[in-house]
Each structure stands twice: as C-alpha cells, then as structure tokens.
Amino acid sequence: MEHNAQMDRRHVEYEYRRRKSAEEMKYQVVSFILMMFLTIVAFWAVHAHLSKWFTIPVILLLAAIQVVFQLFYFMHMNHKHHEGPKLFIFGGALVAFVTVLAFLTIIWW
Numbered sequence: 001m002e003h004n005a006q007m008d009r010r011h012v013e014y015e016y017r018r019r020k021s022a023e024e025m026k027y028q029v030v031s032f033i034l035m036m037f038l039t040i041v042a043f044w045a046v047h048a049h050l051s052k053w054f055t056i057p058v059i060l061l062l063a064a065i066q067v068v069f070q071l072f073y074f075m076h077m078n079h080k081h082h083e084g085p086k087l088f089i090f091g092g093a094l095v096a097f098v099t100v101l102a103f104l105t106i107i108w109w
Helices: 002-047 052-074 083-108
Strands: none
C-alpha cells in the first residue's frame, strides 16, 4: 500500500515538473519570437532612412525591451531566490542611467 502511494506521489511530481517545463518553454519561444520581431523593426528603422533623432531613441528603447526579455525569460530572473542579482543589475542600470544623464546635462548646459 505504501509503495503505491509513493509511486502516485512521484507520478504527480513528475507531471507537475513536466507541465512547468512545458510552460516555461512556451514563454521562451514566445519571447524569442518577440525579440526577433523587435530586431526586424530596428533594422527596418535604419533601412528606411528615417531621421536619426527618431531612429536612435527607438533602437535604444527596443534594445532595453530585449534586455528585459533576456533577463527574465532566458536567464530565469523571474524565478524565486533571484532577488540579490536583480538588485545589483537594476541598481547598476540606475547608476549608469543617472551617470549618463548627469554627463549629458553638464555637456548640454
């Protein structure tokens, strides 16, 4: 009797892991397709010879979106116990943004 209960528990755990893996793979495929679309849009913006004042911010925005996709879906930052790396990554991004903004305002004025 105990053997059957243990087998049932293993089967339930296996099915749970299988469903979670399938779900995660689906998210990775969807995010990969979205990143390919964003890359095509960036190439199109350059190829269309639009104004550089429009093209550069659009490409930077698309790159930032792709970085988020990379971090959360391919580097698994959306899983539990990744709070420390998230803090350092986003803290570093904030420091870099503030530094660039400071230098731009110093140069601009």
